[in-house]
Amino acid sequence: MTHRHSRRIVAIVFAFALAVPAFVSAQGDAKPTLDITLTSKPSPPKTGDNAFEVVVKDLSGKPVTDADVSVQLYMAAMPAMKMPEMRNAVALKHAKDGTYTGTGKVMMAGGWDATVSVKRAGKEIGSKKFPNTAK
DSSP: OOHHHHHHHHHHHHHHHHHHHHHHHHHHHOOOSEEEEEEEESSSOOSEEEEEEEEEEETTSOBOOSOEEEEEEEEOOBGGGTBOOEEEEEEEEEEETTEEEEEEEEOSSEEEEEEEEEEETTEEEEEEEEEEEEO
């Protein structure tokens, strides 16, 4: 490697090192904008159809009634078992007082992440991840 290439690599590594703490700090300082809770029936979820209920409130406790709310179910791939990652999106409908409900399928037992996404006019205004273990 030439001296010129070494200087470029050092400059890139240095720039990256400066950027990483700023990114981590910005992410760590982010405050939630909504209070989001998720429940399922049955609880814990089971393989097959499950009823999901999400309650969305602003930070003052006022129900959010005009949002598009969905739950994204995700299970990581298991290469040893030759199983690909699994995803399933569940759109929820507003029922009352910031409560959104819907039914979605859990494709197999095991560890799942359920991420609730709350949007207005197509822009995400809040989200929260909930780890689950389906039976």
